[in-house]
Amino acid sequence: MTEGNFVDYVKIYVSSGKGGKGSSHLHREKFIEKGGPDGGDGGRGGHVILVGRKNLWTLFHLKFMRHVKAGHGGDGGSSRSTGADGEDQFIEVPLGTVVKDKETDEVLFEITEDGEERILALGGKGGLGNWHFRSSTNQTPRYAQPGLAGEEKDVILELKVLADVGLVGFPNAGKSTLLSVLTSAKPKIADYPFTTLKPNLGIVAYRDFQSFVIADIPGIIEGAAEGKGLGHYFLRHIERNSTLLFLIPVDSPNIKEEYDILIRELEEYNPELLNKQRLVAISKCDMIDEELQSELKAELDQQFKNTPYVFFSSVSQYNLQLLKDRLWKMLNE
Known part of the structure; x- marks a missing residue:
């Protein structure tokens, strides 16, 4: 899926159909000059219905x-015939x-x-025919109900991406590169911030023909929870991921501080996001040797006592299988 084809926000005006009029018809037949009321009901107006499609x-x-x-809706007719219901309009949307x-x-x-089907705009009810208004004191009512008007609404449809794993990190942390090597997705990759402007989805093939879905979400900046940068346009996508993979490049000035900023932005947007499972992935590890990695590991063991982390490199594919194993285990715990 190309970035230009990923649309996660649309505005639509919807209007349901109005109900049909009830009939005020009086029964007429050969040798029956003054038959009683036999006007039928009007049909209901059509609904506007949203349908979920996986x-x-x-x-x-x-x-x-x-x-x-x-x-x-169609108008009622003679012989107590009910008018036809208005045609429903179905709008298919992703889960x-x-x-x-x-x-x-x-x-x-x-x-x-x-x-799943949900009525977005309810069709107007059809009017009752004069058959319903007959009584002992009014045997030939010549009136019927008009149909009720339908509903009109201006609505916004927002998509919150449903994925198993969401990639969280600052711009240029290597999220799109990781997605491109783990899946068949072809995200835009460049060496400037905010290359990714909309989420990219990919399916990660795992052992024994199993798989899980991973989402590359646009980069977070400090103040995103207040709407800075791409703000709320991407933070809402994180709400639907069961596991969060925090990506921090190994050449970051302070890995723990960068992680704390990301956590703080998620907490300010929605504190419930901190209840999700988390894994910290230190990217671009092809840039350092084993000795430097050992020193960094000793430091991170002290800083990330309760949060699991893993070193990896998308370019050299170092520890990619370990990363997939860790994510699969977290998703199935």
Whole structure:
């Protein structure tokens, strides 16, 4: 999936159909001049319905869909015949889609299961025919109910990526490079910050034909929780990952300090993120020799007492299998 095709935010105007009118028809037949009321009910208006699809990964197919309108209900007829229901409109979305009201920013609901259907805009109810209004004192009512109007909404669809492992780190930490060597994904890779502007997903092939999904999320900067840099546009994707892989380059001035900044940004955005499993991966280890790595390990053993870490290199593929083994074990504990 190319970066340009990954769409995780769209705005759509939806309107459901209005209900059909009830009929005020009076029964007429040969030799029956003054039959009673036999007007049927109007059909309901069509709903606008969201459907979860596990085979969708992005909202790209909705990028140019600005309006979605359901059909109107048919009017009631004679002989108590009910009008046809309006045609429902179905919008397919990937799992992890959050629906918000554009005006109030209120979260309406989330789609998390394959085949899950949620009504976004309810069709108007059809009006009752005059058959329902007959009584002993009013045997020939000549009135019926009009159908109710449908709903109109401006909504925002936001995708929170569903992945097993989320890559967390500063810009240029080597996240995209790691994704490219672990999976078949082809993320954009360059030596300047914020090369990745939207999440990239890849499937990591593991032993015995097993696999797990990993997401390369745009780099965090200090102050991201307040919206700096790409701010909330990427932090929401981290919420759906069961395990977080913190990537810190070995040439960082202070590995522990960089890790603490990342943790602080996640905590300020959503404290629940700290409940997820974490693994620290020290990248670009092809730049140092074994002696320097041993010295660094002794230092990190003191700093990361309760957090597991691993040295690796995407370029030389040093410890890549160890990294996959660690992640697989964490995902299946």
